[in-house]
Amino acid sequence: MSEDSIHDNPYIKVTYQKDKGRSIFSKVFIPRGTVVFVDNPYIANIDSLYKKNICSTCFKYFSETCRPNVVVCPQCNDYYFCSSFCKQYQKNETRHSSIECEWLQYFGNYFKHQLLEDDKNIVLLLLKIIAKRIHQNDSLSFIVDNDNSKNTDTNDSYNLVPRDVTDLIDHLDEYLSLGINNSETIEQQQQNPDTSITDSDMDISKLKSIWKSDFKKFINISRVIQHIIDRSKHQEILSVGIDSDGDMIMSENNDIENTIQTESLSKSDLNILKLLCKVRSNFFGLWHNGLQNNIVEYNRGGTPNTENDTDSNTTTTTTEHQKNIEFLWCGSAVYLSLSLFNHSCFPNCTTLLEYNNGENGVFSFNYTKTPLRFSIVTLFDIEPNQELFITYIPLNQNKKERNHQLKSSWLFECNCKRCELEQTKSKEIDELFNSVCCRNVKCKSGMVFPLANGYGVCRVCKDEFKSPTSINLDVL
Numbered sequence: 001m002s003e004d005s006i007h008d009n010p011y012i013k014v015t016y017q018k019d020k021g022r023s024i025f026s027k028v029f030i031p032r033g034t035v036v037f038v039d040n041p042y043i044a045n046i047d048s049l050y051k052k053n054i055c056s057t058c059f060k061y062f063s064e065t066c067r068p069n070v071v072v073c074p075q076c077n078d079y080y081f082c083s084s085f086c087k088q089y090q091k092n093e094t095r096h097s098s099i100e101c102e103w104l105q106y107f108g109n110y111f112k113h114q115l116l117e118d119d120k121n122i123v124l125l126l127l128k129i130i131a132k133r134i135h136q137n138d139s140l141s142f143i144v145d146n147d148n149s150k151n152t153d154t155n156d157s158y159n160l161v162p163r164d165v166t167d168l169i170d171h172l173d174e175y176l177s178l179g180i181n182n183s184e185t186i187e188q189q190q191q192n193p194d195t196s197i198t199d200s201d202m203d204i205s206k207l208k209s210i211w212k213s214d215f216k217k218f219i220n221i222s223r224v225i226q227h228i229i230d231r232s233k234h235q236e237i238l239s240v241g242i243d244s245d246g247d248m249i250m251s252e253n254n255d256i257e258n259t260i261q262t263e264s265l266s267k268s269d270l271n272i273l274k275l276l277c278k279v280r281s282n283f284f285g286l287w288h289n290g291l292q293n294n295i296v297e298y299n300r301g302g303t304p305n306t307e308n309d310t311d312s313n314t315t316t317t318t319t320e321h322q323k324n325i326e327f328l329w330c331g332s333a334v335y336l337s338l339s340l341f342n343h344s345c346f347p348n349c350t351t352l353l354e355y356n357n358g359e360n361g362v363f364s365f366n367y368t369k370t371p372l373r374f375s376i377v378t379l380f381d382i383e384p385n386q387e388l389f390i391t392y393i394p395l396n397q398n399k400k401e402r403n404h405q406l407k408s409s410w411l412f413e414c415n416c417k418r419c420e421l422e423q424t425k426s427k428e429i430d431e432l433f434n435s436v437c438c439r440n441v442k443c444k445s446g447m448v449f450p451l452a453n454g455y456g457v458c459r460v461c462k463d464e465f466k467s468p469t470s471i472n473l474d475v476l
């Protein structure tokens with residue numbers, strides 16, 4: 001299999017579906033446990049909370065008390081490596097360029113303490129992308145209509161595969177069409193209860209309110225980014241397609257909550273918003289159980305999978321050793337080709353990160369491998385011409401919770417088989433789903449990943465289980 005290429009992949013092909021856009025289908029029968037695709041991140045960044053504990057290059061965890069070789073960037077004092085080796089041999093997707101270094105210093109002085117953690121991290125991720133593009137002389141215009149999803153020629157898979165971050169789907173138009181003026185808040189709605197409002201009306205108005213407040217936040221973030229970039233004289237990004245009336249000046253006391261109107265967005269705002277929306281629709285949270293094994297796992301956005309399910313009947317304590325399943329959300333990454341895999345709440349594939357942890361738990365970093373290379377692996381046998389799915393969210397939630405999360409963050413309604421069958425056969429589908437999930441009481445979240453010996457392993461807690469002998473997935 002050729003790395004990073006879907007075109008000559010023996011297992012899968014990209015097709016275009018009218019209702020869903022780009023999708024991945026099987027070309028042939030694929031046995032469960034097959035690695036069908038691998039990809040390296042376009043960009044990856046450690047969250048500010050864990051910067052001091054995780055190497056930016058190799059993602060090795062170092063504790064407060066054991067850091068003899070740790071090196072910090074002497075300019076910004078805000079970028080850490082496990083060793084001078086990792087500082088010297090940085091990777092394209094995590095490179096700490098001098099441009100980024102300068103921005104981090106400014107960011108640390110003026111904005112770091114004003115922003116919430118999540119917003120701070122998305123700013124840092126975007127700055128890293130822009131610094132990378134300046135470093136590589138890539139285009140800084142994100143407004144250009146590069147929407148490959150409009151290409152409906154199913155034979156032309158080359159044009160369906162994103163080759164740059166500009167090719168990623170964003171939902172900026174949907175956000176813009178909401179309008180952001182005179183938005184009613186949830187609190188205001190609750191003060192005026194109207195008994196004729198149905199559950200789904202309420203859901204929609206709640207969602208609109210979430211989307212609007214998200215979008216206001218995006219505008220704020222885009223202004224912060226423009227402010228940082230502007231100062232260090234990289235004017236090209238701020239002058240992309242700008243009219244003679246130019247940019248809005250951002251004042252630090254700007255009361256964005258009340259004053260922003262769609263019409264007042266400059267083209268420079270829209271340019272950064274476009275990039276922000278692309279990243280937000282496509283980034284993955286990087287999970288690290290640093291205290292345990294130096295293993296990085298990841299899930300797309302969402303919350304950690306560590307909640308116990310309320311249904312205790314199906315759980316059996318199959319293991320005496322209770323493993324530490326405290327995961328840190330330590331960073332985020334954008335993978336270009338991962339966006340081709342659609343979501344299902346009962347996916348037939350999972351994502352796995354390769355992380356070279358060396359022999360016997362002794363860390364040995366092999367520079368030829370990237371620690372953040374992901375693989376897509378099949379969880380079940382897949383017949384020819386079936387769609388391959390992954391999940392974007394934790395799956396141990398009920399249908400309402402899952403759909404709320406998908407709609408609020410990815411703006412789509414899930415119509416997967418599990419969601420469909422939950423209407424009529426909720427008990428059966430629950431049992432079927434639980435039978436393929438981790439049975440560790442403290443974890444019980446991951447779908448069990450098939451091993452060759454008739455066992456399966458939980459990708460989250462690493463417990464092993466005997467695979468169910470009679471599992472009938474025909475209903476899916």
Ligand SMILES: [Zn+2]
Nearest residue numbers: 055058082086
């Ligand atoms: Zn390192």
Ligand SMILES: [Zn+2]
Nearest residue numbers: 073075076101
């Ligand atoms: Zn620096």
Ligand SMILES: [Zn+2]
Nearest residue numbers: 345414416419
């Ligand atoms: Zn679903």
Ligand SMILES: [Zn+2]
Nearest residue numbers: 438443458461
């Ligand atoms: Zn588990």
